[in-house]
Amino acid sequence: MFFHIVLERNMQLHPRHFGRHLRDNLIAKLMKDVEGTCSGRHGFVVAITGIENIGKGMIRDGTGFVTFPVKYQCVVFRPFKGEILEAVVTMVNKMGFFAEAGPVQIFVSNHLIPDDMEFQSGDAPNYTTSDGSVKIQKDSEVRLKIIGTRVDATEIFCIGTIKDDFLGVINDPAST
Amino acid sequence: MSLATDSPVHSSSSDDFAAFLDGELDSISSASLDQEEVENDDGSDVQSMKRRKMEKMESIEEPQDSTSHRSLEENLEASTKKDVCTHPGFFGAMCILCGQRMDDESGVTFGYIHKELRLGNDEIARLRKTDMKNLLRHKKLYLVLDLDHTLLNSTELKDLTSEEEYLRSQTDSLQEGNLFKLDSMPMMTKLRPFVHTFLKEASTMFEMYIYTMGDRFYASEMAKLLDPKKEYFNCRVISRDESTQRHQKGLDLVLGQESSVLILDDTESAWPKYKDNLILMERYNYFASSCRQFGFNCKSLSELKTDENEPDGALATVLKVLKQIHNIFFDELREDLAVRDVRQVLKTIRMEVLKGCKIIFSHVFPIKFQAENHPFWRMAEQLGATCSTELDPSVTHVVSTDIGTEKSRWAVKEKKFLVRPGWIEAANYLWQKQPEENFSLDRIKNQ
Numbered sequence: 369m370f371f372h373i374v375l376e377r378n379m380q381l382h383p384r385h386f387g388r389h390l391r392d393n394l395i396a397k398l399m400k401d402v403e404g405t406c407s408g409r410h411g412f413v414v415a416i417t418g419i420e421n422i423g424k425g426m427i428r429d430g431t432g433f434v435t436f437p438v439k440y441q442c443v444v445f446r447p448f449k450g451e452i453l454e455a456v457v458t459m460v461n462k463m464g465f466f467a468e469a470g471p472v473q474i475f476v477s478n479h480l481i482p483d484d485m486e487f488q489s490g491d492a493p494n495y496t497t498s499d500g501s502v503k504i505q506k507d508s509e510v511r512l513k514i515i516g517t518r519v520d521a522t523e524i525f526c527i528g529t530i531k532d533d534f535l536g537v538i539n540d541p542a543s544t
Numbered sequence: 545m546s547l548a549t550d551s552p553v554h555s556s557s558s559d560d561f562a563a564f565l566d567g568e569l570d571s572i573s574s575a576s577l578d579q580e581e582v583e584n585d586d587g588s589d590v591q592s593m594k595r596r597k598m599e600k601m602e603s604i605e606e607p608q609d610s611t612s613h614r615s616l617e618e619n620l621e622a623s624t625k626k627d628v629c630t631h632p633g634f635f636g637a638m639c640i641l642c643g644q645r646m647d648d649e650s651g652v653t654f655g656y657i658h659k660e661l662r663l664g665n666d667e668i669a670r671l672r673k674t675d676m677k678n679l680l681r682h683k684k685l686y687l688v689l690d691l692d693h694t695l696l697n698s699t700e701l702k703d704l705t706s707e708e709e710y711l712r713s714q715t716d717s718l719q720e721g722n723l724f725k726l727d728s729m730p731m732m733t734k735l736r737p738f739v740h741t742f743l744k745e746a747s748t749m750f751e752m753y754i755y756t757m758g759d760r761f762y763a764s765e766m767a768k769l770l771d772p773k774k775e776y777f778n779c780r781v782i783s784r785d786e787s788t789q790r791h792q793k794g795l796d797l798v799l800g801q802e803s804s805v806l807i808l809d810d811t812e813s814a815w816p817k818y819k820d821n822l823i824l825m826e827r828y829n830y831f832a833s834s835c836r837q838f839g840f841n842c843k844s845l846s847e848l849k850t851d852e853n854e855p856d857g858a859l860a861t862v863l864k865v866l867k868q869i870h871n872i873f874f875d876e877l878r879e880d881l882a883v884r885d886v887r888q889v890l891k892t893i894r895m896e897v898l899k900g901c902k903i904i905f906s907h908v909f910p911i912k913f914q915a916e917n918h919p920f921w922r923m924a925e926q927l928g929a930t931c932s933t934e935l936d937p938s939v940t941h942v943v944s945t946d947i948g949t950e951k952s953r954w955a956v957k958e959k960k961f962l963v964r965p966g967w968i969e970a971a972n973y974l975w976q977k978q979p980e981e982n983f984s985l986d987r988i989k990n991q
Contacts, residue, residue, distance in 0.1 A: 449643065459779060461657060462675050462799060463633070464640070475661070477633065477640035487678065489751060491775035516643020518636045525636030525660060527643040 411446025480529035632667035655786035686800035687750035703833035895928035906951035
């Protein structure tokens with residue numbers, strides 16, 4: 369799920385950036401530092417949308433660095449247990465398949481793939497129904513349900529299932 | 545969803561919101577579980593719940609009594625099963641079946657598929673069994689391939705000798721040819737002649753794995769050279785980094801029954817537990833550095849500007865053997881598919897090579913060495929020859945390193961074949977009895 373929230377961060381700035389462009393430099397550094405990172409609490413920071421407020425800078429003894437408390441608005445993405453996600457399949461093997469929804473890596477084990485879908489090996493491994501009408505392979509788009517999440521410092525892992533109503537392939541690259 | 549616009553925003557309040565949502569979602573799912581548990585505990589409750597649900601369903605759907613009833617029961621069954629999850633494997637420390645966080649370290653990590661994927665032994669056994677059925681239906685077996693000295697030979701650029709410098713200007717692009725200079729590391733790689741044909745034909749009979757003692761990066765770079773279209777190996781590339789034991793290779797990471805796996809490798813000691821699955825390959829030493837590594841003092845193939853012969857080189861020979869094994873396994877054996885054992889087939893074929901030969905050794909083993917344990921003795925026996933220590937008329941070959949020994953002279957007198965030990969090795973690598981005159985002892989003297 370995406371959220372638009374306000375977060376706060378203490379930014380340290382090198383003295384060489386002091387001057388007319390201090391604010392710009394601060395924001396550029398903030399974007400570089402924050403965008404694309406994860407936190408267990410908020411999930412993945414997709415983009416900074418605005419700066420709420422920059423507090424007073426504190427000069428640190430000895431180094432000359434200045435610490436600014438910055439409040440910024442950003443879009444974060446965090447998967448929840450029970451959430452329905454759409455994801456792109458990245459790898460299919462006999463244990464199940466891996467899919468990605470942006471920064472989130474999802475594994476769907478073959479226990480959680482409907483029983484009528486069988487694994488087919490070969491140069492393009494896939495899961496196919498017996499009549500061949502539905503096929504999950506690399507680059508397929510699937511709708512899945514999250515049943516477990518873990519958010520690390522830089523990565524988000526999820527366990528997913530497609531063994532439920534209205535879940536499964538929503539777009540097959542081979543057919544288009 | 546935009547919280548920034550329609551609520552008083554502090555970072556703390558949004559934290560709370562995330563926590564709240566998280567809590568809500570958890571409580572919903574646990575509540576629903578509780579409900580199911582209650583249903584299962586109490587029989588009468590189940591009935592009434594069922595009836596209620598059925599009524600609901602009927603009012604929504606067309607009345608299809610029998611089917612809706614069955615699906616409902618299946619749902620209930622499924623939910624009871626879920627309550628006792630066996631945790632067959634883990635992804636990112638979460639159970640792959642129920643999503644629960646588990647921090648125990650049991651099972652085997654399948655790092656070559658995904659660094660976070662870990663499977664329990666029961667699950668591995670289950671996967672092997674189902675996969676085996678699938679594979680046998682497609683008339684395929686498993687083949688594990690080594691990289692260095694089996695399919696290719698690599699050298700670091702700094703180890704090139706002055707006579708090899710000419711190679712620098714000869715490297716090919718990735719699509720054709722078989723000599724490469726890697727952009728990503730200071731190395732030069734030569735693919736063994738025939739390797740492309742080999743992979744192409746072997747892929748029709750086997751599901752292939754790469755298993756190398758090189759590191760992950762090297763392994764994937766080499767896989768790119770061998771299989772640029774990713775049609776042979778997919779993700780089945782195992783390197784030292786994922787190996788479960790140091791300095792050893794094992795089949796525990798290979799998702800196939802041991803009775804249907806063949807291994808091609810040039811180093812027997814790498815597979816201490818799986819010698820019966822192993823087909824030993826003659827080392828491919830193209831570069832001077834790798835000749836030096838194994839203590840050969842001759843000029844390397846690269847220095848001589850030559851190479852292994854394509855149509856009858858080591859890979860072509862072994863491909864023939866693989867075809868033969870595949871053929872026997874699927875077409876000649878009469879037992880049930882599930883009990884056939886490729887190791888047995890391999891053994892039988894090997895036994896044919898020197899069948900009918902009776903060998904006696906002279907000046908080959910050190911004194912005091914238990915003759916039966918010597919590699920040559922064992923090799924000869926595996927190839928179907930009988931070995932003996934007594935001279936008698938039934939002996940056909942005398943294997944010797946010296947023409948002057950008593951047994952050697954006896955061989956000359958009795959007109960028996962007198963050969964160097966290399967004759968056995970050659971038969972082992974080429975899967976065929978070699979003409980004895982190419983291995984006569986006089987030749988050594990002339991050289």
